[in-house]
Amino acid sequence: DAGVIQSPRHEVTEMGQEVTLRCKLISGHNSLFWYRQTMMRGLELLIYFNNNVPIDDSGMPEDRFSAKMPNASFSTLKIQPSEPRDSAVYFCASSPTGQETQYFGPGTRLLVL
Amino acid sequence: AQSVTQLGSHVSVSEGALVLLRCNYSSSVPPYLFWYVQYPNQGLQLLLKYTSAATLVKGINGFEAEFKKSETSFHLTKPSAHMSDAAEYFCAVTLGVGGSQGNLIFGKGTKLSVKP
Numbered sequence: 092d093a094g095v096i097q098s099p100r101h102e103v104t105e106m107g108q109e110v111t112l113r114c115k116l117i118s119g120h121n122s123l124f125w126y127r128q129t130m131m132r133g134l135e136l137l138i139y140f141n142n143n144v145p146i147d148d149s150g151m152p153e154d155r156f157s158a159k160m161p162n163a164s165f166s167t168l169k170i171q172p173s174e175p176r177d178s179a180v181y182f183c184a185s186s187p188t189g190q191e192t193q194y195f196g197p198g199t200r201l202l203v204l
Numbered sequence: 205a206q207s208v209t210q211l212g213s214h215v216s217v218s219e220g221a222l223v224l225l226r227c228n229y230s231s232s233v234p235p236y237l238f239w240y241v242q243y244p245n246q247g248l249q250l251l252l253k254y255t256s257a258a259t260l261v262k263g264i265n266g267f268e269a270e271f272k273k274s275e276t277s278f279h280l281t282k283p284s285a286h287m288s289d290a291a292e293y294f295c296a297v298t299l300g301v302g303g304s305q306g307n308l309i310f311g312k313g314t315k316l317s318v319k320p
Contacts, residue, residue, distance in 0.1 A: 095247070124307075133312045134248075134294065147307060182247055191236050191255070191298050193308060195247035 093117070095185055095196035103202045109171040112199045114183035116164050123166050124193060125158055126182040134182075140166065152177075173203045206231045206297045210311035218319045223267075223282040225314050227295030230276065236298040237278040238308065239269055243291045251293070254278060265289070290318045 096115040104110055116123055124139040138148040143160040151158070155174070160166045170177055180200050184193040211226040229235055236255050240248040252263025259271040265288075269280045278295060292315045296308040 134310045136307060136310075139307060184248075191308070192238070192250055192253060193248075195240075195249070197247045198245075 095183060095194055097181075097183055097196035097199050099199060100197065101200045101202075103204065104173055105204050106174055107172045108203075109169065110173045110177075110201060110203075112168040112170075112181050112183075112201070114166045114168070114196060116166070116183075116185040117187075117194055118164065120185035120187050120194070121163065122186045122188075122193075123160060124184040124186075125166070125168050126184065127179045128182060128198075129179045137168070173201075175203045177201065178203050206233075206235065206309050208295050208297050208309055208311040210293075210295050210314050212314055213312065214315045214317065216317040216319060217285045219287055220284050223280070223285045223289065223316065225280040225293050225295075225316065227269075227278045227280065227311060228276050229278060229295075229297045231297055237269075237271060238296040238298075239263065239267070239278075239280050240294045240296060240310075241265075241291050242294065242313075248294060251280070285316075285318045287318050287320065290316055292316070 098113045122141050125137040128134045137150045138158045140160050158168045180198045182195050182198045184195040186193045207230045209228045238253045239251040241251050242248045251267050252261045254261050254271045262268045267282045269278050271278050292313045294313045295311040
């Protein structure tokens with residue numbers, strides 16, 4: 092089985108532009124987590140979904156960030172407008188029903204100039 | 205509230221030496237505990253997990269960890285380091301009883317270097 096798939100793997104954009112990160116869950120998993128990793132702050136949970144419903148979005152930095160699950164296997168994380176301080180590696184992870192183990196994607200490395 | 209503290213942001217060992225990465229947790233409920241490894245430019249990969257069964261947990265690549273409730277610790281060990289073990293290691297605890305909530309609280313991570 093394919094693991095969690097993220098795209099793009101790398102993104103370079105200019106301040107003010109919209110950025111959309113994509114994540115495909117492992118088949119059969121129904122929990123989805125978005126994380127951000129930086130040298131300064133380490134690994135931070137941004138938001139997580141269970142059965143397509145956002146459960147906890149307290150980690151979303153501000154209104155510029157939004158996340159959706161349009162269907163059970165796919166999620167997007169959007170930043171609009173982007174700022175240099177958003178530069179980080181963004182990971183998504185998924186887990187099966189009733190399981191606590193999370194399976195991580197390879198990450199999207201975002202650089203906002 | 206649940207939290208995780210990893211002592212030492214960087215650990216350096218010689219090849220063949222014992223690896224010991226420290227993790228202490230704080231939890232108001234019986235915890236589930238995890239160690240993940242992150243190789244350069246990759247996502248996190250599960251090494252092992254404790255879910256209230258045996259207190260000594262064996263994982264992949266020769267790693268193991270022991271849950272010690274009295275010390276609120278879950279230290280990661282490997283008897284003999286290999287060059288390929290160089291990576292960043294994260295300890296994590298679940299939020300909620302028995303993993304009832306999927307959210308994991310991660311420590312800051314420990315970078316392991318292995319010298320030839």
